[in-house]
Amino acid sequence: MSEDLRASLSAALPEAMRGRDRVAVAALRSALAAVANAEAVPVEHGPRAGALEQALLGAGAADAPRRELTPGDVRAIVHLEVREREEAAQTVQAAGRPDEAERLLAEADVLRRHLGS
Helix, strand or coil: CHHHHHHHHHHHHHHHHHCCCHHHHHHHHHHHHHHHHHHECCCCCCCCCCCHHHCCCCCCCCCCCECCCCHHHHHHHHHHHHHHHHHHHHHHHHCCCHHHHHHHHHHHHHHHHHHCC
């Protein structure tokens, strides 16, 4: 399911770009970036700058390991993105920015459709 949700978001992005749907593009890019960031693993010990004998060589040698997310993890991340937009919409609405609140709620709706909720 995590791959299905990620695939759904990824497939929707080019469609939204072709349709020039700025709201959907922003929401989808943000959700995909949040998932990618959640996969990142902090680098504990790396070679110090200038240590040529410790330099990594070859294609992909400098790639950091990635964490494997469960379907529940991916779903939770996208749910969080929806909730953050809804909370931000309330804040900007209270600050007198109804146009911005409307955009944030529209982004939340885009992501909610992919969640099926």
